[in-house]
Amino acid sequence: MVPLRFFLTAPWFGVLAGLLLVWSGEDAFSSRWSLPLLAITHLLTTGFMLQVICGALLQFIPVVIGSKVPYSPWLSIFIQPLLALSALVLTGGFAAGSPRLLVIAASGFVLGIGIFAGVVILALWPRCQARLIQWVVRCSLISLVVTIMFGTMLAASLFRGTHAALNPLISIHLIWGLAGWALLLLVGVSWYVIPMFQLTPAYPVWFKQGFLGISLVALGCVSFGWAAHATAWTAGGESALLIIAALHALLTLWLQARRRRKINDSTLLFFRFAMVCLLTFALAGILAMRFPALMDRPDFAIGMGMLALVGVFTSVIIGMLYKILPFLGWLHLRLLNAPISEVPNMKGMLAETAMRRQLHLHLIAFALLFAGLWLPWLVRPAGLMLAISYTLLSWNLVSVMRYYKAFRNRLKETIPIRTDIKHGE
Amino acid sequence: MTITRLLIAHHKKCDDMMLATKELAAQLDWTKVDMILRELFTELEKHLNVEEDVIFPAYEKASGIRSGPTQVMRQEHRQMRDLLQALQQALAGRESEIFIKMIDTLIGLMQQHNMKEEHVLYPSCDRLLVVETFLPVIQNRLS
Numbered sequence: 001m002v003p004l005r006f007f008l009t010a011p012w013f014g015v016l017a018g019l020l021l022v023w024s025g026e027d028a029f030s031s032r033w034s035l036p037l038l039a040i041t042h043l044l045t046t047g048f049m050l051q052v053i054c055g056a057l058l059q060f061i062p063v064v065i066g067s068k069v070p071y072s073p074w075l076s077i078f079i080q081p082l083l084a085l086s087a088l089v090l091t092g093g094f095a096a097g098s099p100r101l102l103v104i105a106a107s108g109f110v111l112g113i114g115i116f117a118g119v120v121i122l123a124l125w126p127r128c129q130a131r132l133i134q135w136v137v138r139c140s141l142i143s144l145v146v147t148i149m150f151g152t153m154l155a156a157s158l159f160r161g162t163h164a165a166l167n168p169l170i171s172i173h174l175i176w177g178l179a180g181w182a183l184l185l186l187v188g189v190s191w192y193v194i195p196m197f198q199l200t201p202a203y204p205v206w207f208k209q210g211f212l213g214i215s216l217v218a219l220g221c222v223s224f225g226w227a228a229h230a231t232a233w234t235a236g237g238e239s240a241l242l243i244i245a246a247l248h249a250l251l252t253l254w255l256q257a258r259r260r261r262k263i264n265d266s267t268l269l270f271f272r273f274a275m276v277c278l279l280t281f282a283l284a285g286i287l288a289m290r291f292p293a294l295m296d297r298p299d300f301a302i303g304m305g306m307l308a309l310v311g312v313f314t315s316v317i318i319g320m321l322y323k324i325l326p327f328l329g330w331l332h333l334r335l336l337n338a339p340i341s342e343v344p345n346m347k348g349m350l351a352e353t354a355m356r357r358q359l360h361l362h363l364i365a366f367a368l369l370f371a372g373l374w375l376p377w378l379v380r381p382a383g384l385m386l387a388i389s390y391t392l393l394s395w396n397l398v399s400v401m402r403y404y405k406a407f408r409n410r411l412k413e414t415i416p417i418r419t420d421i422k423h424g425e
Numbered sequence: 426m427t428i429t430r431l432l433i434a435h436h437k438k439c440d441d442m443m444l445a446t447k448e449l450a451a452q453l454d455w456t457k458v459d460m461i462l463r464e465l466f467t468e469l470e471k472h473l474n475v476e477e478d479v480i481f482p483a484y485e486k487a488s489g490i491r492s493g494p495t496q497v498m499r500q501e502h503r504q505m506r507d508l509l510q511a512l513q514q515a516l517a518g519r520e521s522e523i524f525i526k527m528i529d530t531l532i533g534l535m536q537q538h539n540m541k542e543e544h545v546l547y548p549s550c551d552r553l554l555v556v557e558t559f560l561p562v563i564q565n566r567l568s
Contacts (some may be wrong), residue, residue: 260441345530
């Protein structure tokens with residue numbers, strides 16, 4: 001199970017983010033540029049999100065596109081630890097205010113993501129019918145490379161001590177990371193997994209094509225605006241990105257309301273919560289464009305960041321993990337050629353109550369984080385709740401694997417099973 | 426009409442039957458569960474057989490790929506048939522909890538299986554095969 005290493009490592013970055021918030025307390029929320037907040041942000045993005053997304057891509061690409069990712073076991077063995085280590089060094093760099101560590105971390109990301117993106121893009125090269133998703137994954141990975149490139153430029157600027165004009169570079173780094181990499185991939189993957197998980201009607205083709213096209217044009221406008229100091233282009237591109245994000249959230253909520261599988265499982269609730277947060281984020285973003293002074297307020301700017309990272313991206317990712325891991329466990333037990341009567345069903349791999357409990361902790365952590373913007377004494381409890389929520393996530397994911405291993409060992413003792421299943425399968 | 430559209434419509438028909446069966450099992454209406462499950466068996470068998478007898482061999486011949494997607498699809502068909510048998514046993518024993526968990530597993534397996542077929546295999550068949558020749562054969566086998 002190639003992606004497992006990525007999935008099981010990821011929650012610990014969330015735990016670290018929570019503990020860092022407990023350690024730094026209200027200082028973290030003093031400004032959107034505070035060093036503890038930057039460290040926490042990057043623990044969630046380059047730690048939790050990047051780990052799960054890389055693992056999920058290795059799982060998702062063969063399913064949707066039909067072509068296997070070459071060398072995927074090697075990516076898991078070498079690239080996963082490199083990315084994890086780079087995320088830790090980056091966090092250390094922010095926490096300690098050390099530009100040298102930031103440069104070292106950036107070099108790790110350039111190497112790791114350079115290889116990962118190169119291999120995945122090559123795997124997507126053969127012409128197949130699922131061309132739209134191929135383009136989404138390609139563009140998202142290219143956006144990730146661009147994000148890391150801007151991040152490396154930022155680290156190098158800080159290392160050289162040229163602190164002037166960092167804000168525009170930070171903005172472009174942020175937009176390529178949030179809209180180009182994370183949102184584009186989230187939306188593209190949603191087109192496939194939401195109809196599959198919840199039996200909703202399909203996303204209309206015109207919407208999918210329009211979303212991809214507008215995203216790319218908007219990112220182009222923002223980048224041109226940044227390079228040519230043309231603020232109208234930047235504002236136009238940002239507005240377009242916010243509008244299509246809001247439309248995606250509305251369309252997803254509407255499709256979910258029309259789902260044929262009428263169960264409110266944890267994955268559905270994580271996705272719904274994420275879509276409400278995405279809609280709120282887009283509306284807040286539009287408000288901030290109309291009243292730019294809002295972004296100077298730490299509570300508004302940090303609140304936007306919380307909506308995006310804790311509200312949207314990590315929620316969707318956790319919801320997906322709760323579908324992917326039990327399925328992988330079930331599939332691999334079945335691949336051992338064990339009789340169906342001996343194999344636990346997918347729902348038996350992880351109890352709904354365990355997932356629901358973690359969802360509640362996630363929501364409480366989100367509420368406390370928000371409340372902490374105005375009630376500083378709540379910042380530490382918010383961090384603690386975030387750490388507990390991710391610890392429970394890790395516990396849940398590990399329990400799937402323990403369940404899988406226990407059954408596999410039991411099957412080995414009682415039934416002659418296949419022993420030629422390779423980890424990469 | 427394309428092979429993709431025809432088979433997607435049949436997938437949807439089977440999905441609806443699975444969902445209905447699950448709801449009825451939750452209500453312990455075993456007579457109706459039995460009735461719809463029989464219908465589901467028939468439809469699903471027709472679907473799996475037309476793929477294994479007609480579509481997969483034609484795709485393998487046209488593409489020259491014998492150990493690729495079709496091999497995975499056949500393997501998953503075996504898993505579906507195993508699950509159908511397990512459902513029959515749960516139905517015979519009137520074990521609603523086991524039945525619902527089994528049908529949830531079947532729904533989960535079929536959704537990811539269908540996604541691969543609908544996005545990769547069927548569109549490739551539309552591209553590689555003479556659709557006008559194959560469509561009547563598939564329609565006939567599914568009717």
